[in-house]
Amino acid sequence: MSKKEIKAIQKALKAKGFYSGAIDGLCGRLTNRAIIAFKKSIGYRARAYVGPLTKAALFDGRVDMVTAGRTKREKAIAALDEPKWLQVARSYLGLREYKGNRHNPKILEWWLKIRMPFTDDETPWCAGFVGGVLEECGIRSTRSAGARSYLWQNWGLRLSGPCVGAVVVFWRGSKTGSKGHVGFVVGRDQHGNLMVIGGNQGDAVTIRPFSTDRVLSYHWPEDDIPYSGGGFDSLPLVNSDGTLSTNEA
Incomplete structure (x- = not known):
């Protein structure tokens, strides 16, 4: 968030x-x-994250109050049909593991971001990519290296079906x-396959087709509004040759 956005939030919190x-x-x-404290008072999960739902409650539905300080670039990004994390994920398409004794520094950075002790890009890093x-x-x-941690920790909002940007967990x-x-x-x-951007898909960040039979769960960041109602149809x-992903470790 920009400094102006944080100031607007501080003013609203003070007023309440x-x-x-x-x-x-x-x-x-x-x-x-x-x-x-504010989120607890309205029955939301107690964490210091201000998403669209919290903003709407904080500003009594006048969410424009908190977006007024955004730059032109931030407004343009917000106007896109994809959530911000998916846009960031796409920016890493093509990033690969390094061969030999060297390790991709970006993958090491993701390990640090999710508080994992790994210092290599050979440990399966799909959860490192998503978490990072x-x-x-x-x-x-x-903040786990386990792909199923999003299911086991009941992370975010559990969705009944897929939508663009949803975190999807496979077995x-x-x-x-x-x-x-x-x-x-x-x-x-x-x-009829699910198209997914992920890390460690063929040792790289790629978009690959996955069978829906492998899906365990779909999740969305709590306190953030899904961009669509969900549902496969x-x-x-996204065009593909139909060859399913098989190399994810």
Whole structure:
């Protein structure tokens, strides 16, 4: 968020009696505590994240109050049909593991962002990619290297079906096992498969088709409004050759 956005949030929190600090545009301890207290008061999950639902409640539906300070670029991004984390994920398409003893520094950066101790790009990193992208967007991930952690931790809002940008969890090897894969939904292909952008798909960030039979769950960041009502048939068509992803480790 921009400094102007944070100031607007601080003013609104102060007006509602949750914030007593300075209107300085800095998201410090007092501001975070006030956000958490406000969210608790309206029955939302207690964490210092201000998404569209919280903004709507905080500004009594006048969400334009908090977007007034955005730059032209930020407004243009917000106007796109895809959520911000999917846009960030797309920016990494083609990023690959390094061969030999070197390791891709971006993958190492993602491990750091999700608080994992790994110092290589050989450890399966699909959850590192998803978590790193979410954290870059100010959204707390599961902070786990496990793909199924989004299911096990009941992360975010559980969706009944896919929508563009949803986090999707797949089983790998065995549906009842512990191995899995995680990525972001981008659409569907002409063969009836789910099209997913993910890390460690063929040792790289790619968009690949996945069978819906492998899906364990769909999730959306809590306190953020899904961009569509969900459902496979509502997804945009993304062409593919129909060859399903098989290399995700």
